[in-house]
Amino acid sequence: MSNIKPSLAKGTRDFSPQEMVKRNYIFDTIKKVFKKYGYAEIQTPAMENLSTLTGKYGDEGDKLIFKILNSGDYLSKANAAHLSALNSNALISSISEKALRYDLTVPFARYVVMHQNDISLPFKRFQIQPVWRADRPQKGRYREFFQCDVDVVGSESLLNEAEFVLIYQEALCNLGMTDFTIKINNRKILSGIAEIIGKPELIIDMTVAIDKLDKIGFEGVTKELLERGFTEDDITRLKPVILLEGTNAEKLNRLKEVLAGSEIGLKGIAEIETVFAYVQGLLKNSDLKQPDLELDITLARGLNYYTGCIFEVKTNEAAMGSICGGGRYDDLTGMFGLKGLTGVGISFGADRIYDVLQELNLFPESAAAGTKVLISNFDAESELYALPLLQQLRDAGIAAELYPSAAKLKKQMSYADAKSIPYVILIGSDELQSGILTFKNMHTGEQQKITAAAIVELLQTEISAG
Amino acid sequence: MSNIKPSLAKGTRDFSPQEMVKRNYIFDTIKKVFKKYGYAEIQTPAMENLSTLTGKYGDEGDKLIFKILNSGDYLSKANAAHLSALNSNALISSISEKALRYDLTVPFARYVVMHQNDISLPFKRFQIQPVWRADRPQKGRYREFFQCDVDVVGSESLLNEAEFVLIYQEALCNLGMTDFTIKINNRKILSGIAEIIGKPELIIDMTVAIDKLDKIGFEGVTKELLERGFTEDDITRLKPVILLEGTNAEKLNRLKEVLAGSEIGLKGIAEIETVFAYVQGLLKNSDLKQPDLELDITLARGLNYYTGCIFEVKTNEAAMGSICGGGRYDDLTGMFGLKGLTGVGISFGADRIYDVLQELNLFPESAAAGTKVLISNFDAESELYALPLLQQLRDAGIAAELYPSAAKLKKQMSYADAKSIPYVILIGSDELQSGILTFKNMHTGEQQKITAAAIVELLQTEISAG
Numbered sequence: 001m002s003n004i005k006p007s008l009a010k011g012t013r014d015f016s017p018q019e020m021v022k023r024n025y026i027f028d029t030i031k032k033v034f035k036k037y038g039y040a041e042i043q044t045p046a047m048e049n050l051s052t053l054t055g056k057y058g059d060e061g062d063k064l065i066f067k068i069l070n071s072g073d074y075l076s077k078a079n080a081a082h083l084s085a086l087n088s089n090a091l092i093s094s095i096s097e098k099a100l101r102y103d104l105t106v107p108f109a110r111y112v113v114m115h116q117n118d119i120s121l122p123f124k125r126f127q128i129q130p131v132w133r134a135d136r137p138q139k140g141r142y143r144e145f146f147q148c149d150v151d152v153v154g155s156e157s158l159l160n161e162a163e164f165v166l167i168y169q170e171a172l173c174n175l176g177m178t179d180f181t182i183k184i185n186n187r188k189i190l191s192g193i194a195e196i197i198g199k200p201e202l203i204i205d206m207t208v209a210i211d212k213l214d215k216i217g218f219e220g221v222t223k224e225l226l227e228r229g230f231t232e233d234d235i236t237r238l239k240p241v242i243l244l245e246g247t248n249a250e251k252l253n254r255l256k257e258v259l260a261g262s263e264i265g266l267k268g269i270a271e272i273e274t275v276f277a278y279v280q281g282l283l284k285n286s287d288l289k290q291p292d293l294e295l296d297i298t299l300a301r302g303l304n305y306y307t308g309c310i311f312e313v314k315t316n317e318a319a320m321g322s323i324c325g326g327g328r329y330d331d332l333t334g335m336f337g338l339k340g341l342t343g344v345g346i347s348f349g350a351d352r353i354y355d356v357l358q359e360l361n362l363f364p365e366s367a368a369a370g371t372k373v374l375i376s377n378f379d380a381e382s383e384l385y386a387l388p389l390l391q392q393l394r395d396a397g398i399a400a401e402l403y404p405s406a407a408k409l410k411k412q413m414s415y416a417d418a419k420s421i422p423y424v425i426l427i428g429s430d431e432l433q434s435g436i437l438t439f440k441n442m443h444t445g446e447q448q449k450i451t452a453a454a455i456v457e458l459l460q461t462e463i464s465a466g
Numbered sequence: 467m468s469n470i471k472p473s474l475a476k477g478t479r480d481f482s483p484q485e486m487v488k489r490n491y492i493f494d495t496i497k498k499v500f501k502k503y504g505y506a507e508i509q510t511p512a513m514e515n516l517s518t519l520t521g522k523y524g525d526e527g528d529k530l531i532f533k534i535l536n537s538g539d540y541l542s543k544a545n546a547a548h549l550s551a552l553n554s555n556a557l558i559s560s561i562s563e564k565a566l567r568y569d570l571t572v573p574f575a576r577y578v579v580m581h582q583n584d585i586s587l588p589f590k591r592f593q594i595q596p597v598w599r600a601d602r603p604q605k606g607r608y609r610e611f612f613q614c615d616v617d618v619v620g621s622e623s624l625l626n627e628a629e630f631v632l633i634y635q636e637a638l639c640n641l642g643m644t645d646f647t648i649k650i651n652n653r654k655i656l657s658g659i660a661e662i663i664g665k666p667e668l669i670i671d672m673t674v675a676i677d678k679l680d681k682i683g684f685e686g687v688t689k690e691l692l693e694r695g696f697t698e699d700d701i702t703r704l705k706p707v708i709l710l711e712g713t714n715a716e717k718l719n720r721l722k723e724v725l726a727g728s729e730i731g732l733k734g735i736a737e738i739e740t741v742f743a744y745v746q747g748l749l750k751n752s753d754l755k756q757p758d759l760e761l762d763i764t765l766a767r768g769l770n771y772y773t774g775c776i777f778e779v780k781t782n783e784a785a786m787g788s789i790c791g792g793g794r795y796d797d798l799t800g801m802f803g804l805k806g807l808t809g810v811g812i813s814f815g816a817d818r819i820y821d822v823l824q825e826l827n828l829f830p831e832s833a834a835a836g837t838k839v840l841i842s843n844f845d846a847e848s849e850l851y852a853l854p855l856l857q858q859l860r861d862a863g864i865a866a867e868l869y870p871s872a873a874k875l876k877k878q879m880s881y882a883d884a885k886s887i888p889y890v891i892l893i894g895s896d897e898l899q900s901g902i903l904t905f906k907n908m909h910t911g912e913q914q915k916i917t918a919a920a921i922v923e924l925l926q927t928e929i930s931a932g
Contacts, residue, residue, distance in 0.1 A: 044481075144512060399502045
């Protein structure tokens, strides 16, 4: 056995009990909302056939997929030519058949195709699992991280888009966030703009440039557009669109004028208006706070992929990039031979949301709830006395521990402190004789003398009060 | 993009929404019990440094670890001699630095050593995560499966063992199992027996043989013991121990006579008696059903590893091997240079428990609970009418969906059936005029005409009734 100091694999993390409670709080809060909107959970395996993943993420993506070495005498089947040429890349397919999933989208597409006879469309699923990427680790970027995706396939209805706006709104409000903007755009509006200025083939260049408006300003965008093949004249016509301001209604009216001659552009506007109408219809009698929903035509997230609405959520309370994204795609499963299945989905950036909640101190106290009460252990007699009480506490649904040895009281108190256990029961010789126990509040330091039954009742009341 | 029919990697599984709900039911039930006994969750990464895992599971185990191929030009650092000799096994360490975890025990040991300054002992943790083994897949054996481990390190107290008996009891009872046996043994008793017959060095051979009593009977055990170096005389002295019968008290009394001359054997007996006493102390005033706890000295599970008590749980309701195991080990972290840390832990076989609950039809109806009510969609007018109702249902905590298009009613009903949605709200032109909706129970087929408010109230009552 090796005896070296162990370490974590680069770019990976352990999650401590304290971190797990907070992470579970985020996932549980989000899941509860997903379920209320009719989404059901699936899981796919960590390992996929390498052929399932290869070619789905571009050449750069392919390099970042973690490949699993075949078991046994893998070199016996290795391609001899690639081996002798020391061609690492070409050799892979002959020594590795499996790989770790790189995202949840491709495994979901595989799932839908493989189970197409078992699922009924529209298929509404969510999936919260780790993914792995051989990226260079840096602050906030890990080689193992969780994705939290929710998608519906097989429904063209824009009701789905509207419901995703409410899912964002409800989930983030439930997490305690109060100031965030849900940005929406539509690929068809961008296509319309490119069409109107007579450069439909430059739509990607156009959106890449105007996506940077926040960072480099209009002057910077102008420079980049010129470099990317647009003329001064094009830019003059683009300017009012790029610098679009006002309410959503004002923006939409302005866009209708600009895009009057573009069928696809007008379709994009109509889609956005339908989504807005659905959102208002849903919220007519609802308790849910009105979302800060903003049409932002500079939003171009994942443009190669999305075909309709595009979403992004930014918090305005913390310095943080986008915390959620998503959009509509026309062909999820075409890569596996099942054509024409449209879908729309969004994802929550759990690690970023974690950092925001931490920074804003939004994790509730209950998200630190572990053991509620520790019974201290003085000697064999007090231990024997404590046993039935310990189990009665648990029978009442109260997380309870008896310190497992008669260690020094100071050590037992440190243990309670380290685990953030809010109450300690002391059973000394006085207590054994009187049957009245000492009940200590670890936050306030306050001690009271009460019966075991009173302690059970008190803690039960506190727990049911949340 | 490849266009081949996708498949799962061999030995791996997808989990459908129906399976996920059942799996989560099992994990949630077990977790709730773990927490009540003061255990907190941790997670470790799927990928560990290969050096962390190698040498911990024996030569056979090392072969079954899935290795991850280094990224980039991995052949540039490959050992040239091993490469030209086509020595697959020797080459691994120069082309693979990382591997998938093989169990939760070694990562837990690494965790404890790495975080020793942050955790307070005794450290009580549980961990429910997948592990990967390059085993040949067969019925019930997968290459990716979940382990569900709960351990405490840094406490010698046998209270921990007693609490594990209650954790078994409470978790399995809460899952609806009514007839299962918690078997307990102690490595020290086995050592004592081997010592008494003068063959301490043959303890492993002895236990391997008597472990088979169930399957091959006493005659078979005798034959095997003779083959393994025991004499007829040894077997005569072993016989009363192997065929030990009666109550736990009767067995312990008989063992005390037999092991009177073995210090370690008597220590093992004393440990079992202490565990029994703790269990009775805990259950003195408890609502928990008395466990069927049986001393079984033929139980030898993981003997190379365990040093004190050994546990195994068998269901008596279904043809299934053991569904849980566990025991005390004296040196968890020695492999990483931190000596003398004792621990005890148990694990739940989630896949087997799933099969038992399925066979006995023990999954509760609520474990199938997804969407509670579907609002059917007749036309644009009924859809508009439905929107605020849909959101009101969700505001009331009711999982609800509006069918996203005005498809044929038959299709909408099939959708509700396929998702096991128990109620459907029908909003036709009559309903739009009267404001009285048709509320259909999909189990009974019964329809009633009631207001939207009455539907919300009815479903809310049903949900809060559980």
